[in-house]
Amino acid sequence: MSGSLQPANGMPLYDSRALRRIEAQADVFGGDEVLMRRAGLAAWHASLTHWPRARRILVVCGPGNNGGDGWVLARHAREAGRAVRVLQLPSHASRGELAQRMRQEFLEAGGHADAALDDVPRAGSEQFDLIVDALFGIGFSRVPDAGTAALIETINAMRVPVLALDVPSGVDADTGRVPGVAVHASHTVQFIGAHLGLATGAALDHVGVRSVASLDVPRTMLDELPVAAHQIAADALPGYLPRRRRNTHKGESGRVLCIGGDHGKGGAIAMCAEAALRAGAGLVDVATRAEHVIALLSRRPEAMARAVDAAASLQPLIESADVIALGPGLGQGEWGHALQEVALAAGKSLVLDADALNLLASTPRVLPSDTILTPHPGEAARLLGTSTQEVQASRYAAANSLCERYGCVIVLKGAGTVIAAPGETMRVIAAGNPGMAVGGMGDILTGIIASLRAQGLSAFDAACCGALLHAAAGDAAAQEGGERGLLPSDLFAHVRRLANS
Incomplete structure (x- = not known):
């Protein structure tokens, strides 16, 4: 690398406890009522920005401050000439003094509130242009009761755009967990700061x-609040990847050794190796079964x-490598186990994926701190001795637990990939799509990370x-x-282009 840039941290994400510290200091800028009025007005402006032609609006209000925000929005919408209906179930009657005050202002201005689910027409596409979800805010983390669940299911069935205030009702704002049913929002406007749980899972x-x-x-x-994680998007890539010097050579771009490809699994290690090359490694070696060599060289x-074919013949390749990518197609038999033991004992920088993680789960050990593990939720569950469901219920906690157990960098793959490392604030990836849920994508990720590590990035930066x-x-x-139908190999040209952005 020609030099080291300072990657941007990205968008700070906060947990509920941190944001409540702001609310506790509301007197600094006028009190809780000022915050609520600002939130309702900001939500109304969001609706105007995204749905300026919405004339018929249904606002669903809950019992707390989130419901109070909804009452403020409803009043602004009515004053702007919109046809507004507000639904507040009897079980959701405003409990807080502020929410009751905002409700009363709406009613005194001539507004009307319905109090029964049956009052909401099911033919939403004909009755409303926009639904505002102001049921529950960041403090709601339980399974909705039967009446609330029925209301949420009605909202979701109406096929009308939904604006969620602060958090879609039913979603845990800290973990991203959805313990029961939850509103499917078209847009979520978060208040004060971005919520940790809305970025993953x-x-x-x-x-x-x-x-x-x-x-x-x-x-x-905000600067005084503890940041739980930073969310990074594609525009952060140039901060990690400086341009190379004109007077450079292949040795300066690092040498990666890819180990894997047991019988019948040659494609995995072939994709890993090509990804390492496309991401910029100067040299890439592949240690695999003899049957895969011709096909790999042809490709x-x-x-x-x-x-x-034996661990002893791996040693010369290890000695010349800067980084080892271990696991794609490795298998869990004697061959894979023997190669893994030699690789882990080599003292080289490591990126572990797939079967290397499964072997590690069966024989846990403390790893060098610059090792990078790249588990999907199932592999993470095996490494932690828990279930995939528990990993997905709190992805941040799972990544932190893996980091503490193995003492190294963790890339917990999935929707909103989470990266954790000792002494670092977590990162969350704001990119990716459901088409990437296909076999082989992880092999490419392993090759890319190993390549960046070989080019001089720190383990944490290479992972991010x-x-x-x-x-x-x-x-x-x-x-x-x-x-649909997206293949891992479809990424190669884009990896090269984006790495040079």
């Missing part, structure tokens, strides 16, 4: 487009493929940049031909 099926309304909270107050002659580059390439490939 099941939440991504509910939030739609996200935006943040600061409510004019002073930047200095990608730039990769130096060697037949390795690699996951981001991989996801952004997947998005670019999906834009060309759609998500």
Whole structure:
């Protein structure tokens, strides 16, 4: 590399506890009532921005401050000449003094509120242009009761755009978990700061487009809050990847050794090797079964493929490598186990994926701190001795637990990939798409990360940049031909282009 740039941290994400510290200091800028009025007005402005032609609006209000925000929006919408209906179930009657005050202002201005689910027509596409979800805010993390669940299911069935205030009702704002049913929003306007849980996991099926309304909270107050994670998007890539010097040579771009490809699994290690080359590694060796060498060289002659039938013949390749990518197609038999033992004992920088992770789960050990593990949720569950469901219920906690257990960098793959490392604030990837849920995508990620590590990036930066580059390439490939049927090899040209952006 020609030099080191400072990658941008990206968008800060906060947990509920941190944001409530702002609310506790509301007197600094006028009190809770000022915040609520600002939130309702900001939500109304969001609706005007995204649905300026919406004339018939249904606002669904809950019992707390989120419902109060909804009452404020409803009043603004009515004053602007919109036909507004507000639904507040008897079980959702406003409990807080502020929410009751906002409700009363709406009613005194001539507004009307319905109090029964049956009052909401099911033919939403004919009755309303927009639904506003102001049921529950960031403090709601339980399974909705039967009446609330029925209301949420009605909203989702109406096939009308939905604006969620702060968080789609039913989504845990801290973890992204959806313990029961939850609103499917078209747009979520978050108040004060971006919420940790809305960037990963099941939440991504509910939030739609996200935006943040600061409510004019002073930047200095936000700067004092603990940041739970940073979300990084494709525009952060140039910060990780400086241009190369004109007077450079292949040795300066690093040498990657890809180990894997047991009988019948040669494609995995071939894709890993090509990804390492496309991401910029100067030299790539491949240690695989003899049966895969010809096919691999035919596909990608730039990769130096060697037949390795025993662990002893792996040693010369390890000695010349800067980074080892271990696991794609490795298998869990004697061959894979023997190669893994030699690789882990070599003292080289490591990127572990697939069967290397499964072998590690069966024989846990402390790893060098610059090792990078890239599990999907199932592999993460095996490494932690838990279930996939528990991993997905709290992806941040799972990534942190893996980081603590193995003492190294973790790339927890999935919707909203999470990267954790000792002493670092977590990163969350704001890229990627459902078309990438296909076998082989992880092999490419392994090759990319190993390549970036070999080119001089720190383990944490290589993990963050690699996951981001991989996801952004997947998005670019999906834009060309759609998500369904997207193949891992479709990413290669985009990996190269984006790595040079």
